[in-house]
Amino acid sequence: xxxxxxxxxxxxxxxxxxxxxxxxxxxxxxxxxxxxxxxxxxxxxxxxxxxxxxxxxxxxxxxxxxxxxxxxxxxxxxxxxxxxxxxxxxxxxxxxxxxxxxxxxxxxxxxxxxxxxxxxxxxxxxxxxxxxxxxxxxxxxxxxxxxxxxxxxxxxxxxxxxxxxxxxxxxxxxxxxxxxxxxxxxxxxxxxxxxxxxxxxxxxxxxxxxxxxxxxxxxxxxxxxxxxxxxxxxxxxxxxxxxxxxxxxxxxxxxxxxxxxxxxxxxxxxxxxxxxxxxxxxxxxxxxxxxxxxxxxxxxxxxxxxxxxxxxxxxxxxxxxxxxxxxxxxxxxxxxxxxxxxxxxxxxxxxxxxxxxxxxxxxxxxxxxxxxxxxxxxxxxxxxxxxxxxxxxxxxxxxxxxxxxxxxxxxxxxxxxxxxxxxxxxxxxxxxxxxxxxxxxxxxxxxxxxxxxxxxxxxxxxxxxxxxxxxxxxxxxxxxxxxxxxxxxxxxxxxxxxxxxxxxxxxxxxxxxxxxxxxxxxxxxxx
Amino acid sequence: xxxxxxxxxxxxxxxxxxxxxxxxxxxxxxxxxxxxxxxxxxxxxxxxxxxxxxxxxxxxxxxxxxxxxxxxxxxxxxxxxxxxxxxxxxxxxxxxxxxxxxxxxxxxxxxxxxxxxxxxxxxxxxxxxxxxxxxxxxxxxxxxxxxxxxxxxxxxxxxxxxxxxxxxxxxxxxxxxxxxxxxxxxxxxxxxxxxxxxxxxxxxxxxxxxxxxxxxxxxxxxxxxxxxxxxxxxxxxxxxxxxxxxxxxxxxxxxxxxxxxxxxxxxxxxxxxxxxxxxxxxxxxxxxxxxxxxxxxxxxxxxxxxxxxxxxxxxxx
Numbered sequence: 001x002x003x004x005x006x007x008x009x010x011x012x013x014x015x016x017x018x019x020x021x022x023x024x025x026x027x028x029x030x031x032x033x034x035x036x037x038x039x040x041x042x043x044x045x046x047x048x049x050x051x052x053x054x055x056x057x058x059x060x061x062x063x064x065x066x067x068x069x070x071x072x073x074x075x076x077x078x079x080x081x082x083x084x085x086x087x088x089x090x091x092x093x094x095x096x097x098x099x100x101x102x103x104x105x106x107x108x109x110x111x112x113x114x115x116x117x118x119x120x121x122x123x124x125x126x127x128x129x130x131x132x133x134x135x136x137x138x139x140x141x142x143x144x145x146x147x148x149x150x151x152x153x154x155x156x157x158x159x160x161x162x163x164x165x166x167x168x169x170x171x172x173x174x175x176x177x178x179x180x181x182x183x184x185x186x187x188x189x190x191x192x193x194x195x196x197x198x199x200x201x202x203x204x205x206x207x208x209x210x211x212x213x214x215x216x217x218x219x220x221x222x223x224x225x226x227x228x229x230x231x232x233x234x235x236x237x238x239x240x241x242x243x244x245x246x247x248x249x250x251x252x253x254x255x256x257x258x259x260x261x262x263x264x265x266x267x268x269x270x271x272x273x274x275x276x277x278x279x280x281x282x283x284x285x286x287x288x289x290x291x292x293x294x295x296x297x298x299x300x301x302x303x304x305x306x307x308x309x310x311x312x313x314x315x316x317x318x319x320x321x322x323x324x325x326x327x328x329x330x331x332x333x334x335x336x337x338x339x340x341x342x343x344x345x346x347x348x349x350x351x352x353x354x355x356x357x358x359x360x361x362x363x364x365x366x367x368x369x370x371x372x373x374x375x376x377x378x379x380x381x382x383x384x385x386x387x388x389x390x391x392x393x394x395x396x397x398x399x400x401x402x403x404x405x406x407x408x409x410x411x412x413x414x415x416x417x418x419x420x421x422x423x424x425x426x427x428x429x430x431x432x433x434x435x436x437x438x439x440x441x442x443x444x445x446x447x448x449x450x451x452x453x454x455x456x457x458x459x460x461x462x463x464x465x466x467x468x469x470x471x472x473x474x475x476x477x478x479x480x481x482x483x484x485x486x487x488x489x490x491x492x493x494x495x496x497x498x499x500x501x502x503x504x505x506x507x508x509x510x511x512x513x514x515x516x517x518x519x520x521x522x523x524x525x526x527x
Numbered sequence: 528x529x530x531x532x533x534x535x536x537x538x539x540x541x542x543x544x545x546x547x548x549x550x551x552x553x554x555x556x557x558x559x560x561x562x563x564x565x566x567x568x569x570x571x572x573x574x575x576x577x578x579x580x581x582x583x584x585x586x587x588x589x590x591x592x593x594x595x596x597x598x599x600x601x602x603x604x605x606x607x608x609x610x611x612x613x614x615x616x617x618x619x620x621x622x623x624x625x626x627x628x629x630x631x632x633x634x635x636x637x638x639x640x641x642x643x644x645x646x647x648x649x650x651x652x653x654x655x656x657x658x659x660x661x662x663x664x665x666x667x668x669x670x671x672x673x674x675x676x677x678x679x680x681x682x683x684x685x686x687x688x689x690x691x692x693x694x695x696x697x698x699x700x701x702x703x704x705x706x707x708x709x710x711x712x713x714x715x716x717x718x719x720x721x722x723x724x725x726x727x728x729x730x731x732x733x734x735x736x737x738x739x740x741x742x743x744x745x746x747x748x749x750x751x752x753x754x755x756x757x758x759x760x761x762x763x764x765x766x767x768x769x770x771x772x773x774x775x776x777x778x779x780x781x782x783x784x785x786x787x788x789x790x791x792x793x794x795x796x797x798x799x800x801x802x803x804x805x806x807x808x809x810x811x812x813x814x815x816x817x818x819x820x821x822x823x824x825x826x827x828x829x830x831x832x833x834x835x836x837x838x839x840x841x842x843x844x
Contacts, residue, residue, distance in 0.1 A: 048614075050616060128570070131570070194787065222791075226696045229680070229684065229696075235687075235696075235699075400564075402557075402561075
């Protein structure tokens with residue numbers, strides 16, 4: 001052994017120093033300082049499109065507050081004025097927007113009707129289908145310096161509610177949004193390194209309440225573990241999308257956790273038009289048995305770490321108020337579930353799985369939107385719960401939404417588990433898109449599997465033709481009552497809220513249920 | 528040797544055609560429509576059928592598979608590998624931007640792996656079945672078995688969170704390369720150390736080594752000059768494979784350390800069904816592996832003068 005040390009000890013020492021050296025020499029990158037008002041934020045994935053009509057650096061999906069929309073979405077899903085002071089509907093299909101005066105883009109040019117025409121409506125018109133607002137090349141007409149008319153290509157009475165989405169931000173005419181984005185927002189663009197970071201600084205000429213922070217560096221952390229560790233290490237001051245399982249340990253380490261109101265849902269859709277072997281859920285009794293067979297309280301407490309709600313309105317309840325209570329949802333009642341299955345002719349088999357005419361009651365649960373990972377372990381929980389009432393569930397997971405979509409297209413599933421978010425103020429948007437058969441703007445593959453039929457269409461149709469938000473909310477709530485309580489085509493599981501993690505020194509943050517609509521001008525760092 | 532190298536390079540063309548066709552076919556067989564995936568992302572919702580049709584036309588996905596492939600080959604021979612469905616930027620530009628980031632980790636990781644593996648493997652062989660050997664065997668087995676994501680998170684928790692010596696993730700100065708390089712180097716180092724040990728053991732049992740010892744040559748000279756050089760051919764081959772893997776990017780390590788290299792680019796391209804990007808990355812990987820294999824073959828002649836490339840039999844003697 002002595003010989004070994006004599007001969008190779010030096011080599012081992014050199015290698016050891018080579019390994020440790022750079023680490024010891026490394027600088028501590030915990031750069032944020034409360035006094036400096038410079039905030040480091042950990043976001044998820046960098047998914048900016050940088051070229052073409054969909055380009056949106058700093059705009060969407062990460063809204064760096066460079067741009068502003070004509071209308072703004074509050075955390076309670078109310079629509080408030082932003083760049084438009086007010087708006088009015090002019091029959092048959094035109095919206096007139098009265099713009100705020102005295103607003104300037106970050107390049108010093110004024111915001112006026114011509115700028116909104118070019119930087120919003122004409123820009124969105126070039127995207128596929130003209131975006132949610134259905135903009136066409138001739139949709140926008142300048143009325144005067146601060147008034148603009150917008151006429152969608154199809155009948156669309158939800159324009160002010162749709163305009164809150166950050167992809168409808170107003171871009172300074174002539175600027176290149178893929179290279180150096182220029183808007184009217186409280187922060188202006190400084191620097192962008194793809195997949196690494198985007199940096200913005202306070203816009204000193206902002207028309208409204210000026211930002212308290214001098215600078216925000218948004219870093220992209222696609223891996224949730226890395227994001228959490230960066231927050232723990234002090235490398236970032238704030239993190240989006242904190243995983244539920246990390247909440248307690250972060251609190252223990254002195255970090256602050258803020259939850260938004262419910263802005264997303266976990267729900268299963270039943271394939272009610274399926275071909276054998278996926279036709280078992282054509283029977284409403286079986287669908288209701290599934291709905292009654294799931295203990296949502298246990299799901300929220302045991303599976304979702306108590307960090308979700310048992311809301312069963314599908315779209316966030318606050319977006320349906322005061323009509324959210326029209327949707328009753330399902331209590332956990334395994335006995336009722338069993339009797340519904342008996343009534344439908346499914347009797348217990350030898351192995352506990354119910355049978356009818358020799359066929360076992362076996363359902364395929366497809367999980368994959370937005371990803372299989374996002375849902376785990378909910379499918380296993382549903383599987384074990386439904387086993388109790390005699391339904392065997394086979395779980396089919398798809399890693400991403402593209403491969404999940406293929407199973408929607410083929411209809412090879414009985415229950416489809418999805419997590420969806422409400423990012424604008426139109427509560428009818430998702431129900432119409434996924435389940436309504438009366439229009440042209442819907443998703444055909446979803447309709448062919450899940451459309452509840454004429455009664456649902458009748459109930460939700462007013463949400464497409466009413467100008468008044470209250471009527472829209474009532475119409476959607478009634479349609480949801482039908483699709484959920486009466487038909488059990490939608491089987492809601494939980495209401496999901498956004499979880500934001502931050503240092504204790506971060507003040508003034510308003511947790512928004514739609515992370516796309518977070519506003520940063522009220523945020524500051526305390527000493 | 529020059530003719531041999533040229534012939535090998537010429538073989539690159541059919542090889543690349545073959546792998547590109549395979550990649551094209553596999554990408555097309557994968558469930559999921561690139562147009563729909565793209566639209567879901569930019570629209571933040573389910574696209575309408577009309578939007579999907581419009582985008583499919585725009586991306587040329589409405590044409591038959593064979594036409595799409597031939598069109599792609601036609602452009603590829605002119606050096607045009609298309610525009611990413613995802614970022615709408617030329618894929619060559621995007622890959623070119625990412626290569627330096629991957630090299631920043633891959634080259635030091637490969638060198639570190641080699642710097643650890645060869646001395647450790649030699650020590651292990653020389654001290655066969657004694658304490659140093661046993662330590663090396665246990666460590667190398669652990670190193671080759673430990674999952675890289677676990678090691679990466681462990682390293683971050685320890686050196687970045689606990690001791691604040693280096694950043695958690697991201698490119699934030701020179702210190703930020705330390706953990707990813709170490710995490711990347713560990714597995715190849717362990718594998719190569721085991722290779723070095725076993726080939727050294729074989730060589731140390733050869734007659735000429737015994738003869739060298741019998742002549743009274745010093746032990747280090749026997750090991751370093753006679754045994755090691757003759758043991759290196761299999762090690763170099765294994766090193767080439769490891770280097771190839773490192774150069775085409777490390778998906779897990781790049782994801783955890785937020786490193787904008789080729790591995791992250793590849794996984795994003797696959798998730799987004801970004802066919803042009805997938806194709807270009809497959810081509811890049813093909814070129815890297817063919818080039819490395821060629822370099823390895825050429826290196827054999829340096830390590831063992833008995834080997835002649837391109838001559839009768841064309842291989843090692």
